[in-house]
Amino acid sequence: MKARSLLYFLLLLPVAAVQAQPEIRVTFLGTNGPMPEPGRVGTSTLVEAGGQLLLFDAGLNVTQQLVETGVNLPRVDRVFLTHFHSDHVAGLPGLWSTTWLRRRSTPLYLHGPVGVDAIARGIHAFFAKDIPVRINGPEALPPGGQEIEVVETAQQGVVYQQEGVVVTAFEVDHGADVGTAYGYRIDYGGMSVVLSGDTTYSENLVAHSMGVDLLVHEVMGVTDAMLEAGLYRSGVLEVHATPEQAGQVFAETQPRLAAFTHIILARRPGFETMTPAQLLQRTASHYEGEVLYPQALDEVIIRPDAIMVPGANLQ
Template sequence: MALPPHVVAQEQGIDVTLLGTGDPVPRVDRFGPAILVEAAEYQLLFDAGRGVTQRLVQSGYSLSDIDVVFITHFHSDHLSGLPDLWLSGWLPPPWGQRSEPMRMVGPEGLSNILDGFRQAFDPDIQIRLVDEQLPPRGIEFDLREYSEDGVVFDEEGVTVTAFAVDHGQYIKPSYGYRVDYGGRSVVLSGDTRFDENLIEAARGADVIIHEVAAAREEMLAFDERIQLILDHHTTPEEAGIVFDRVSPKLALYSHLTLLSSPDSPEVTVEELIQRTRTNYSGRLLVGEDLMRLEIGESVSVYRFPY
């Protein structure tokens, strides 16, 4: 598949684009969680939060370029962009024209969600099959579900391994992913508390992309659910411990849950870094939408516009 003009393909490297670095709060600067990983000839999408189609197009990709979509868990902010990607990627060119089933990988239970999408949009699908004569196979799903840690994708030297993470007592299943190709690797934490299983899965990785949550002290009195939300995620201090034990070439925050109210502004990027530095002194960045990484002997970082 043709790469966007700003991309120089690597022989044995991994390219990563942060399509969305936000949380459930609707923001124009941070869209919903979504990360594009490119290795060999594959374009792999991890989660499909709000606005993923817009960010893909903004990056220069056709929606039908995505080879496989991997889902970490079933919270809506990680899935709300999926129907748009699925349906719009099926439409005629230039941005769609998917003619084969959309490949999906995710925890057991994803099939129920995809069945619901099909039922919800069946009237539209039936119209387009007749009116526009779109290819019937292009609106189907090719799904692989799993229920335990292990390799969930292994093609052309590209390996994707799923590992369970702890997102809270009732938020199961929940997984992170590790992508390996050509001696390079990137780990995506998914949504998680501090988790030893993630640390083990991330050992030796070049890059770890980790979620983070933070709020100012006065926010805890604003709503009792603030502490509940924080308890489902990783603090900057805890993430620093993870990074210190993994020792990647680059530690990067994405899926930022920065809780605020009219009387309590959100924690700043500088404060996130400062709090992480209590436990980690290595290379650290806070992700931005459309930030791009090239993982090779070293890790290069490009901010949008490239």
């Protein structure tokens, strides 16, 4: 009888697993901008949905951060780039090589705006002396793992769809010099996440983010004193979002949870730097809801009936 109960249990287990609540898990691998700072990590975001791992941007230390999450590294084989600024791609060569060293045997899939093929070619050129050694030497790495399958996105729309997980690219406004820059929306099981990429206030982002479960927006904090001193005549604030602009986006879209990433707190000699509390205060002048100010490795778990933020810095 006991054996029979055990059998039933084993049979029922997979069914129970299938019937478990769907969820989207978002891990902020890093939330800093391009300038390295003690204790902070450049921007990358890992999204897990339907058993699939999708990586958005590849900041400098992305591989180490993935290892810190405990993820099986070779499973991270699909990367979506928002644009080609160095702080979004600098970690890519290391990710490609180490996932292969951990015996990824299939291509790394690389999504991004037109021109992303140059990055794939660059990685192969960078490692040209290493690749044959890894294949023909004692490691005998699977040759298929060195390949990069480029998926160029020429215009906004659905860029990935597999087993209920849908990724949609939409254009944002990161300035004319950069050209095409995308934000991404991930839909799964009736839930949705939007990652802004780098952008100033974007009407198109608002249109793609109405009522999403989690809206992750970039932000740049520049103090009034810095602006009055004319330190930003280059127009950097025309390609990034002020806390007030981000607050406006949150207010217009009303996400279940709002969060920041790519958080730049501008530093200039002789000027005080905006604090996280001041940045959130400025955001709050335009948006009454809660705004998450994540540290590296903080997570958000989205389920149909709840959003969980284990151990994060909710201010």
